[in-house]
Amino acid sequence: MNAKDARIAIDAMGGDLAPDEVVTGACCAAAQLGFSLILVGDEKRIEPLIAASKASASVRVVHAPEEVAMHEAPAGAVRRGSATSMGRTVELVRDGEADAAFSAGNSGAFLAISTIRLRTLPGIARAAFATAWPARKGPMLLLDSGANVDCKPEWLVQFAIMGCAYARGVLNVAAPKVGLLSVGEEEEKGNALTAAAFPLLRAAPIDFIGNVEGRDLLLGDADVIVCDGFVGNVALKLVEASSEYLFDNVRARSKDNARARIGALLMRPALRKVKAMLDYREYGGAPLLGVRGICLIGHGRADSFAVVSACRAALAAVSHDVLGSIARAFAAQP
Amino acid sequence: MNAKDARIAIDAMGGDLAPDEVVTGACCAAAQLGFSLILVGDEKRIEPLIAASKASASVRVVHAPEEVAMHEAPAGAVRRGSATSMGRTVELVRDGEADAAFSAGNSGAFLAISTIRLRTLPGIARAAFATAWPARKGPMLLLDSGANVDCKPEWLVQFAIMGCAYARGVLNVAAPKVGLLSVGEEEEKGNALTAAAFPLLRAAPIDFIGNVEGRDLLLGDADVIVCDGFVGNVALKLVEASSEYLFDNVRARSKDNARARIGALLMRPALRKVKAMLDYREYGGAPLLGVRGICLIGHGRADSFAVVSACRAALAAVSHDVLGSIARAFAAQP
Numbered sequence: 259m260n261a262k263d264a265r266i267a268i269d270a271m272g273g274d275l276a277p278d279e280v281v282t283g284a285c286c287a288a289a290q291l292g293f294s295l296i297l298v299g300d301e302k303r304i305e306p307l308i309a310a311s312k313a314s315a316s317v318r319v320v321h322a323p324e325e326v327a328m329h330e331a332p333a334g335a336v337r338r339g340s341a342t343s344m345g346r347t348v349e350l351v352r353d354g355e356a357d358a359a360f361s362a363g364n365s366g367a368f369l370a371i372s373t374i375r376l377r378t379l380p381g382i383a384r385a386a387f388a389t390a391w392p393a394r395k396g397p398m399l400l401l402d403s404g405a406n407v408d409c410k411p412e413w414l415v416q417f418a419i420m421g422c423a424y425a426r427g428v429l430n431v432a433a434p435k436v437g438l439l440s441v442g443e444e445e446e447k448g449n450a451l452t453a454a455a456f457p458l459l460r461a462a463p464i465d466f467i468g469n470v471e472g473r474d475l476l477l478g479d480a481d482v483i484v485c486d487g488f489v490g491n492v493a494l495k496l497v498e499a500s501s502e503y504l505f506d507n508v509r510a511r512s513k514d515n516a517r518a519r520i521g522a523l524l525m526r527p528a529l530r531k532v533k534a535m536l537d538y539r540e541y542g543g544a545p546l547l548g549v550r551g552i553c554l555i556g557h558g559r560a561d562s563f564a565v566v567s568a569c570r571a572a573l574a575a576v577s578h579d580v581l582g583s584i585a586r587a588f589a590a591q592p
Numbered sequence: 593m594n595a596k597d598a599r600i601a602i603d604a605m606g607g608d609l610a611p612d613e614v615v616t617g618a619c620c621a622a623a624q625l626g627f628s629l630i631l632v633g634d635e636k637r638i639e640p641l642i643a644a645s646k647a648s649a650s651v652r653v654v655h656a657p658e659e660v661a662m663h664e665a666p667a668g669a670v671r672r673g674s675a676t677s678m679g680r681t682v683e684l685v686r687d688g689e690a691d692a693a694f695s696a697g698n699s700g701a702f703l704a705i706s707t708i709r710l711r712t713l714p715g716i717a718r719a720a721f722a723t724a725w726p727a728r729k730g731p732m733l734l735l736d737s738g739a740n741v742d743c744k745p746e747w748l749v750q751f752a753i754m755g756c757a758y759a760r761g762v763l764n765v766a767a768p769k770v771g772l773l774s775v776g777e778e779e780e781k782g783n784a785l786t787a788a789a790f791p792l793l794r795a796a797p798i799d800f801i802g803n804v805e806g807r808d809l810l811l812g813d814a815d816v817i818v819c820d821g822f823v824g825n826v827a828l829k830l831v832e833a834s835s836e837y838l839f840d841n842v843r844a845r846s847k848d849n850a851r852a853r854i855g856a857l858l859m860r861p862a863l864r865k866v867k868a869m870l871d872y873r874e875y876g877g878a879p880l881l882g883v884r885g886i887c888l889i890g891h892g893r894a895d896s897f898a899v900v901s902a903c904r905a906a907l908a909a910v911s912h913d914v915l916g917s918i919a920r921a922f923a924a925q926p
Contacts, residue, residue: 329778394837404775407783441738441825444663449741449822472829476837488783489823491775493830495806500834503728503810507869511862521858528845528852535841 259357261292264576266569267356270299271325271343272363273560277303280362283565285313290566293573296356298322299343322346326363328558332370344368348375351551358572360543362556362565369405369546369555376549379581381588383410385548386417386487387555388424389494392535394477397429400439402487403494403544409486411454414438415462419587420547421482422464427578428545428571429481437470437480439489445469451486459484463590501536505529542567545575547584552576593691595626598910600903601690604633605659605677606697607894611637614696617899619647624900627907630690632656633677656680660697662892666704678702682709685885692906694877696890696899703739703880703889710883713915715922717744719882720751720821721889722758723828726869728811731763734773736821737828737878743820745788748772749796753921754881755816756798761912762879762905763815771804771814773823779803785820793818797924835870839863876901879909881918886910 268284270277281297281304288295294316297304301321308317322343326335340346344363348371350356361368369385378385386402401417402409418436425434438459440448445456447469459466470478475493485493508529512522522529542564543554552575556568575581602618604611615631615638622629628650631638635655642651656677660669674680678697682705684690695702699721707719720736735751736743752770759765772793774782779790781803793800804814809827819827842863846856856863876898877888886909890902909915 394840407775439826441741441822449820452822472826472831473833475830476833485826486783488775488786489826492773492806492819492823492827496809496827496830497806497834499807499810500831501838504835504838504866504870506728507866508863511865512859514862517858518862521855521860521862524851524855525846525859526855528848528855529842531845532838532841536838 259577259579261573261577264293264358264573265296265356266293266358266360266572267296267298267347267350269344269347269361269363270297270304272361273556274328274558275561276362277307279560279562280565281307282311283562284569285311285317286562287566287569288317289313291569291573293569294318296320296350298347298350299325320346320350326367328364330364330367332364332366335364335367336370336374345371345375348372348553351553352376357576358552358554360554360556360568360572362558362560365404365555368553372546372549372551372553376551376553378548379550379585379588382416382420382548384413384416385546386420387544388421388547389544390429391497393475395479396481397425397431398475398480399425399429399482400475400490400494401482401484401547402490404487404491405546406486407488409451411451411458414455414484414486415458416548417484418459418462418464418466418482420584421484423583423587424545424547424575424580425481427580427583428574431481433465434481435467435479436464436482436484437467437474437478439483439485440469441471443469443471497536501533505533542569543571545571550581552581593911593913595907595911598627598692598907599630599690600627600692600694600906601630601632601681601684603678603681603695603697604631604638606695607890608662608892609895610696611641613894613896614899615641616645617896618903619645619651620896621900621903622651623647625903625907627903628652630654630684632681632684633659654680654684660701662698664698664701666700669698669701670704670708679705679709682706682887685887686710691910692886692888694888694890694902694906696892696894699738699889702887706880706883706885706887710885710887712882713884713919713922716750716754716882718747718750719880720754721878722755722881723878724763725831727809729813730815731759731765732809732814733759733763733816734809734824734828735816735818735881736824738821738825739880740820741822743785745785745792748789748818748820749792750882751818752793752796752798752800752816754918755818757917757921758879758881758909758914759815761914761917762908765815767799768815769801769813770798770816770818771801771808771812773817773819774803775805777803777805831870835867839867876903877905879905884915886915
C-alpha cells in the first residue's frame, strides 16, 4: 500500500503528555509522511490543537468522550468500549476504517482492548509486544517485551515467526537470525521454559542461532530475540535506564576539573547522538504482534518526537503488509 | 576477625587468565590487605609466579594436580573431588583451614562443589549468587544472579534475608531496602513467581519496599533486589554489556570531526572512570550466599585487578562475619 493511501488512527488522549504532544506529533508526521490521519478523542480539545499545529495534512477527528487512565485496570477499560478514545481507536482498525492504531496510553488496557476487539490471527495463541533498538550489528527486535509474563514454549516459536516478519518489513533485515534469550550459549543452559522452547525453535521455519545471553541484547548477532514478557520487560527497562545511568555519570565526572569540563563541552553533540540511540523516543512505538490489525503502543512519556517515530513505524508496517506476512507465515504452518 | 588472622584460599588455576593473573592479583592483595593467602593448584606452575610477584605476603601453596575446565559439566568436576584445584579450595573452607574460598573458574562447577561439599546453612533451601554494582543511590546487590534458574517463592525470601546480611557487612549499607524485581510497581504486576513471593516478602523481617522494575537495577532506591537466577543472570550480563555498548558508540562518534576528537581526548580520564563503574573487575567476586562458608566466584575473564577486588570482598565478608549474620537471621526465623 502507498503511504498516501494509509489511514492511521491515533488515540489523541493517551499518554502523560496527551493530547498536546500527541496531536502535534501526529499532525507533523502526517504532513511529513503523507498518510491520512485519524485523531480520536475529545473533539473540543483536539480541534484547537490541530489548528495550532498548522499542519497541512488531511486529518479526520473521531469523537470519543472518555479516556482510559494510565493506571486503570484493563478490564474496566475494555468494558467502557468505544466510549473511550483508546477503545474507539482500536475499533476503527477492526471496522476497516483505519489501517493501523497507535496509543501512548495504558499498555495493559491497550493489550486487552486490542486482543478482545481484534482477536489474534489464526494459529497465534497470544499477541506479544515487540521492541526494537539499534544493537551493535544493527536493529534488534526483542519480543515479548511485556504482554505475557508467563509463557508456554510454543508461544515463543510464534513470537519468533512474527518477529521475523516485522524485522523484514519494518526494520529492513532481509534474513533475520533468531536467538532464544537464556543464561548460556549451550542448549542445556536455561530454565524450564527455554529448555522446552529450544527444540521447537530449532524445528521452526526460521534461522534459529540458538541460545543468546543478556549481553547479546546489545552486542550479539541475533536480529530477533525471543523470551517471555517478564524477562523481556525487565530487559527493556534496564536498557532504557542504562543510557540515562551512564550519561548521568559522564555529566557528573565532566565537572571534575577544567580539562574534563572543556572536553565535555566539545563532545556534547557527539554524546547527545549516542544518548539518543537508546532513547525510547527514537522507536516511538512497540507493535503488538499477533492481533488482526497493526497496533502500536507508545511509551507513556511519549512526546511529539516519539509520536512521529511511532507513525513512521506504523506506516512501514502498513506499507510492507506485515499483517499479511504474519498471516501467511501461520497459514503455511502444519 | 582481624584481617591479619583471615585465611583466604584461592583456586590458582580457575579462569581464562589463570594461573598468571590470579596468582599475581592474589599475592598483591595479600600484601596490600594483610591476610594469609593459600594458593591451590599445580605447585610447579604456582611457585615461580609467587617468586616473580615479589609480594612480601605470607603465602601457603596447596598442591592439586587437576583443573576444572571452563565448560566442563559440574557433575564430573564434583566427582574428581580434591584432585582439582577448585575442589581442594572449597574443601579448605569445609575443613576449617581457610575462612573464604575464591575461584574465577567454571561457575556451574563452583556452585555444585560448594553446595555439595559445604551444604547450605540451616533453614536455607538454595544458595544464590549475589552480584553488586554501584547504582545511582550507592551499592546495589542483585540476587540470584545465576545459581537457580527456576525458583520457588520462599527461596526469594531467603535470598532477601541473605542479601541484607551481605549488604550490611560488605557493602556498608546500614539499613538495606529490599525490592522484588518485576514488571510494574503495583503488587498485582508480575508473574506467577512474583505474585506468590510478594506477600511472603512483606511478612519477612526485612525492609521490603515492594516491586521494582528493570530500571531500578541502576536508578532505583532498593539496596537489595531479588529475582530468580534466570532473570538475574540476563540482567547482570545486560548491565555489563551496556557500558561496553555505549562507550563503543562514544568512541565511534568521537571520530566524527575535529571538535569531537579533541573533546574525547580531554574527557578520556573522566570517561574511563565512568566506564570502570560497571566493569566486572571492580567487583571481582560474587558471593555464593547460603552455603556454610564464604565462597566467591570471579568472572571467567578475571585479571589481577579483578582478583584483588574479589579478595577485598572476601576479606570484608570474613571480617564482618557475614556467615554468622546469615546463620543468626535464619536461626531467628520461626
